[in-house]
Amino acid sequence: NAGVTQTPKFQVLKTGQSMTLQCAQDMNHEYMSWYRQDPGMGLRLIHYSVGAGITDQGEVPNGYNVSRSTTEDFPLRLLSAAPSQTSVYFCASSRGTSGFEQYFGPGTRLTVT
């Protein structure tokens, strides 16, 4: 199993541009989520999904959209990038919605100029 994969590893955007961060898992996990990590801090939840077709907002959802059309994929879209979205983005998955170990992808380092 590849586990949780993310692409790209690095990305530089100009203010106002849009892009999609890709996340995929091959463990047939129901739960997937996106976090951002700013320097010197722990991770904060952006959006999560408890199954295909079901998504919900986390702690910091503004400026981001998600959809979950398949169990495997959970892309994160930045609609109009802002310098405040410069961060490292992590995708995670787990077997269920509560009480299960979460597995993290390698992260995407995004810089918005």
Add this chain to the structure above:
Amino acid sequence: GIQVEQSPPDLILQEGANSTLRCNFSDSVNNLQWFHQNPWGQLINLFYIPSGTKQNGRLSATTVATERYSLLYISSSQTTDSGVYFCAVESNYQLIWGAGTKLIIKP
């Protein structure tokens, strides 16, 4: 919401030393995990430990759920143990993270 506090914030040790990292949380939880973030930014799962004690080589962890704390023990530290150690607890479908303990192991 639930609060997660880790201590100490920074720890500098000589290779071979032992250390104990602490995680306090403010409410009961279904899930508690310890992670190591290496200097390249990769998050590595160390333990899934909502209660009880687990050991994996030189690392062990204990969670006392009734008293709302967890401890991570690192014995015989190696330079490769350097990085940031995070505790994260589950609340309302999301992991709430502590601010981490930055560990530096000197050769």
